[in-house]
Every structure is written in C-alpha cells, then in structure tokens.
Amino acid sequence: MSLKVGDLITFERTFTKRDVELFIEISGDEGIHHVTPDEQGRRVIQGLLTATLPTKVGGDHNVLARTMNFEFFRPxxxxxxxxxxxxIEKYERQEKNRSGITASFLCENQNGKEVLQGNFSGVILNS
Incomplete structure (x- = not known):
C-alpha cells in the first residue's frame, strides 16, 4: 500500500491477562498494578504495551522509527x-531508496475515552 499525507490507518486490539504476563516476561515490568487484579478482576496494561498499537501500524508499513513521543491519559x-x-502528516521521497514519514496517532478505549496520543517519525526503505 502506498502512503500519502492525510491517510488514516486504524488498528484495534483487546488486551488480555496473557498479554500482560508476556510483556512482564519480556520487559521485566512487574509493577504491583500489573500483577494484582483490581476489585473488578482487571489488571493494568503496561504503558509501553499499549504503545505497541501505533508501532504495529508502523511495522505494517516497514517504518524504521527515529523518534516516538507518547502522552498517556488514563490506564x-x-x-x-x-x-x-x-x-500520515508528512511523507516524502528522500532518496531513490527511502522515504521520510511523520505521523500522529490517537488511541481510544471502547468507551471513546482517549488513553494515548503521540507521534512518530522515521524512514521507509523502498525496494
């Protein structure tokens, strides 16, 4: 898929207890709020696990990230x-084999509440 300025790309994911456990194994982030369920039986997802949503979209388009900025609003x-x-905020051919990209993102929960926003920039190696 060829990207252009103004394109909107969406991705949706439901997080599970197993996701939290796997991220603990990988990151070592085993804060009490990640391992102890609240009164409703839920665990808090690690912030950087939530941040994998925009990185998944970048990965789908072979973006090699240079900068990433995250602002977390709620758990x-x-x-x-x-x-x-x-x-996609900016997309331009830099050389014959690479393009520069800048994008912003917004993540909302199932109730329409913002949980994360930010931006990233990087390069895409063209074949």
Missing amino acids: VFTGDTIRCEVK
Whole structure:
C-alpha cells in the first residue's frame, strides 16, 4: 500500500491477562498494578504495551522509527478494546531508496475515552 499525507490507518486490539504476563516476561515490568487484579478482576496494561498499537501500524508499513513521543491519559485494563488511529502528516521521497514519514496517532478505549496520543517519525526503505 502506498502512503500519502492525510491517510488514516486504524488498528484495534483487546488486551488480555496473557498479554500482560508476556510483556512482564519480556520487559521485566512487574509493577504491583500489573500483577494484582483490581476489585473488578482487571489488571493494568503496561504503558509501553499499549504503545505497541501505533508501532504495529508502523511495522505494517516497514517504518524504521527515529523518534516516538507518547502522552498517556488514563490506564488501560485487561478486557479493554483500544482503537488506534494513525494519521500520515508528512511523507516524502528522500532518496531513490527511502522515504521520510511523520505521523500522529490517537488511541481510544471502547468507551471513546482517549488513553494515548503521540507521534512518530522515521524512514521507509523502498525496494
């Protein structure tokens, strides 16, 4: 898929207890709020696990990230479905084999509440 300025790309994911456990194994982030369920039986998802949503969209388009900025607004819990919308802000051919990209993103939970926003920039190696 060829990208252009203004394109909107969305991705949605529901986080599970197993996701939290796997991320603990990988990151070592085993804060009490990630391992102990709240009164509703939910665990808090690690912030950087939530941040994998926009990076998944970047990965789908072979973006090699140079910068990434995240602003977290509220916690995400196991069982939450998060929808991430990435908007291409800048896309330009830099050389014959690479393009520069800048994008912004917004992630909302199933209740329409913002949980994360930010931006990233990087390069795409063209074949």
